[in-house]
Amino acid sequence: MYTESWNPSSLGSKTSRNFTETDAGPSSEDIFKYPTQRYNGPSRSHVTHLGTNSEDNIQGSNLNSTSPNYSSRTAQENYVCQNMVGCGSQNHHIPQNVPTVTPKSFHTRSFELVSQENISETSFAKFPTTQALPMDVVQEKEEQSSLETCMAESSDTHLPIPINLVEPHILRKITNEAKAEFIKILPSLSTITSQNFGGFLVGLLKKYSHHMSLDEFYNLLYHKKPPALQYTKQEVSPNETPESFYLKLKEGCLFHLIIKGFQNPENATGRGTTSSTRIWKPSVNIYEFSRTFLAIKILFSSLAKVDEPYSSRSAVARLSIYKLYYIICQKLLSKHPDSNSSASENFTLCQAQIGKLAKLVYPNIVTKRLGSRGQSKYHYIGFVLKTDLLDNDTLGLLDLKFPDLKYHFRVSNNKLRPRYKTVQCRKPHGTEDKSGFPRVPNQYSGFKSSAPKKPLQSYVEVTYTYPKMDFLPRISTAIPNTIPRHSGWAAEKMKRSIIALKAYNMDLCPFVEEFTQGFCNKYQDFLSNTLLQAMLNLQGYSASNVAYMHLYLVFLLLVFPMVLASDEEVPVVDKIQLRSSIKQCVDMLDAHSSNMNIDIIGISIFKRLLRKMIHLNELTSCNVKSPYSGQVIKEMVRDLESEANCGLQDLGGRSAYEETILQSVIISMNGYNFTLDDGISPSTSNQSIHIVTQVMTTIFNLALKATDDIRMIPENATRRGLDHVPQDVAYQVFKISSETLHMLLSSDPMSKLPIPVITFIMLHLTNSMQYASFHEFQKRDPELSKETFKTWWVFSTMFQEYISIISEVFGLSETLSH
Incomplete structure (x- = not known):
């Protein structure tokens, strides 16, 4: 010394x-x-x-x-x-x-x-x-x-x-x-x-x-x-x-x-x-470092080894450990509200991450399922919870189910926040609709409801509408073993963003060319490395958020056609490589974005869309069992026709499907406080009803057209020389529905509806059709019912993911255009 x-x-x-x-x-x-x-x-x-x-x-x-x-x-x-x-x-x-x-x-x-x-x-x-x-x-x-x-x-x-x-x-x-x-x-x-x-x-x-x-x-x-x-x-x-x-x-x-x-x-x-x-x-980053450091400290403080590892009392449920970790974190947040962590929505780690850390803390830990059949849970053998952390309050909370536990702390934390007095506006006279028809919003003199606000993390403004033109991200023609080409709209938007990025000494044209000509021949981190280099380049120039938005748009439009490709166009192995590459992009953004001076909301939207693309691409390869392909198509057509033709007296002559469309239109328009009036508010409720009915009829007619196209899938397969119906039934139905959707969006009066209103209508309709398919469930063969229900679910999920992605991509392009 x-x-x-x-x-x-x-x-x-x-x-x-x-x-x-x-x-x-x-x-x-x-x-x-x-x-x-x-x-x-x-x-x-x-x-x-x-x-x-x-x-x-x-x-x-x-x-x-x-x-x-x-x-x-x-x-x-x-x-x-x-x-x-x-x-x-x-x-x-x-x-x-x-x-x-x-x-x-x-x-x-x-x-x-x-x-x-x-x-x-x-x-x-x-x-x-x-x-x-x-x-x-x-x-x-x-x-x-x-x-x-x-x-x-x-x-x-x-x-x-x-x-x-x-x-x-x-x-x-x-x-x-x-x-x-x-x-x-x-x-x-x-x-x-x-x-x-x-x-x-x-x-x-x-x-x-x-x-x-x-x-x-x-x-x-x-x-x-x-x-x-x-x-x-x-x-x-x-x-x-x-x-x-x-x-x-x-x-x-x-x-x-x-x-x-x-x-x-x-x-x-x-x-x-x-x-x-x-x-x-x-x-x-310091955020990930801190919450992992705390989690490891809690694991050291909460678990204790026992001398008799195989006794009946020397096991602790894996879920109980995570509950205790969650309880301790929430109590620390409540006890120290002035700390930095209280502002974080994702302060706690997920259960899988805690499981990985537990294996690091105790490398030789043994996991085993214990409990009666159907109710068994994973336990750590040879460990118990330390008693110094288990007061009466904690023991009571450990008995709750995890959703109830989250609700308990959410309510407790809300009680600690300052309360504000709310002022309710009086309902104006004359707003009741005496015709019995659900209310359609109008403009009233002397009363104006609060303006609608877009979600906190979305590029879609409530005023955005779809254009009267085709804005599909890919061309409709399918060529076997060929990556689908970009549509004219997508190619034009990409070109504008690439030109905008050249101001930062960045040329993405070679990258786009290499991807479209043969992505499968590239190494797996081709996408993530290019994205990281581009972001670091923008960081070096202290670029604005608009530059990053141009970069996001190029990447989203670049991979979108391949995400929407069928197994015939892009083999399953290449799709797996694509999903792995996109996943690497998300992981790279998670690791490096916190160290960059960029817009947090913008990069959160970008990561969310990439995750949705991974999910959508995975669903495109879902197949039904070969003997049931044609039968599943027939059952789906029957479900659609049953809803379209089922008319009841209490519905005023409308079918069940028309009533479902009508409800979704009215709920969405009321929810977003939207009035379809060509600039002048309707003077009477009858005019409002007429406009809503026109929207309902447009959707209903195009749905019937899509049903006819779905019915033709087996016949089209025969014309192409196939001796069997394609097994990717959900993808075939999705392709027809997405093309019909774009036809619907470019028609009147749908082109005047805000994008959030249309998104809600489509989500409501797909959920309703899944419910309607249960009507015939018991009348079918059990295996056929299983395949039909699975196909309906896969199609609905694909369609909803596509609606969410295309609306955000279009909203991003519109934001950059403005």
Whole structure:
């Protein structure tokens, strides 16, 4: 070890102090200090000047001669202090990890961190040394300078330790020990990736985190400015020993350095570090780092191994562990509402992530299903929940089902929020529709409802309408073993965005050409690498959000035709590669987007659309069993015709399908407060009914046309020379329905309806048809009923995903056009 030198000249004192290897270390009175009594260091008879190496500095001194007001202590306090410094008994001493200080050379060293009262007046440069330092000491000083810079990030330059209970020399020892540990850890940080950082954190907590409570650990992770943890005499636990308190402060200081390193790696790796640590750029953002760190700490604190691993009581349900983790997180959020995590919607990890972390924490953990047949659950064998976390409230919450548990905390958190008084508007006279027909919104004098607002994460404005033109993303003609070409509309939109991106020295034309000519021949990360390079290029130019939107539109339109391709056009193996590539794009965005200065909402929409494309492409390969292809088509046609021809007297002569369309139109128009009036509000309810009926008739007629086209699928297969009906029945129905949809959107009066209204109508209709298919369920062969129901579900899901994607893509293109 080295010799410490403390020169408080900058603090207004003329004394200086050295410690040698015989220094007894911190005593209990040094650490736990009464506010009215302050330890001022050794007496003047033991003070030497900087640069000396006298054997008589402080050797042999004890607390009886150096501490003021010793006579005022109680006998019990004197006994504790003597034992802690080794004066009373050799069996009671500071543990080995509370170091003694030994001289490294005749040279002295000075440190930046001093007492809290004068820390703002002190700097590293104000501590002079009397002699030149050797090169090894200089290099070590430079290595620690970057750490001191990292420690000074917070505005008050506090360390997360209770400075008002720790003397300056004890504080310096804690700080320097933590710095030394951090220097040892620093080279390994350069190897951390998003795949292995969980194992790194587990090893870190296994070695160090034994004294910090969950509350203290949470505060260290999530406070905007890491708290000083300034305990008062009353806040320190009566069971807290000086040894454990000392180690707790050391752990807090070390973790504070690591957290600051992940927040600002350039300050954690400075001029004095090695080449391996200088290039450290963590691929894990601080948000993911913090919530994973907390989850691992909770797992360490909540699970305990048992001596008899195969006894009946030595198993804990995997779901119970996740419930306990969720409960602890929610209680921490409620207890510390001013922390950064309270603003995050995804503060907790999912159950699968907790399961992976549990295997990292306990690598040899055994999982087994226990319970009666049909109600068995996965259990961890040889583990139990620690009882110190299971109070009566927690035990009661563990008995709840997880949805009820989430509801409980949602209600509890809402009660903590400030309440605002709502003012209800009186309903104006004359708004009732005496005809008995559901109300259609009108404009009323003297009363105006609040304007509708678009969803928080959507490119679709409530005023956007579809154009009177074909805007299919791909051409309708299918060529076997050929990627579908882009439609004229999609090609034009891509061209405009590519031209806009050229302003940032970016040419995506070669990339688009390579993809369309043969994506399957490219390596799997072709898409993700190109997307990442493009985003980094825009980041380097400090591009606006509009530039990123152009990039999103190019990528969405580029992959859309292949996403919509059939197995005949793009083989299943190539589709799997496409989905894997898109998934890599999503993972890349999750890993890097938080480190980029980009619009969070925009990239969230982009990632959501990519996930929907993955799901939609997967559904295009769903097949029915070969003997049932033709029969499933007949049953689906029968379901549609049954709804279209089923007329009841109480429906006024309308069929069940017409009534379903009518309800969806009225509900959506009322919900979005939309009036279809060509600029002039209808003067009577009869005119409103006429317009709504016109919309209903348009949808109904095109639905009948689509039904006829579906009926022709077997005949069309025969014309193409096939001896069987295609097994991808759901895809064939989806292709016909999507083409019919675009015909519907370009017709009057549908082209005047806002996009959100049309989206709701289509979603409502597909859900209703799934319900209607149950009417004939018991009349069919069981296997045929199963295949028919599966096909209806796959088709409805594909259609709904397509509606969601095409509306957002069109909304994005419209936003860029404006």
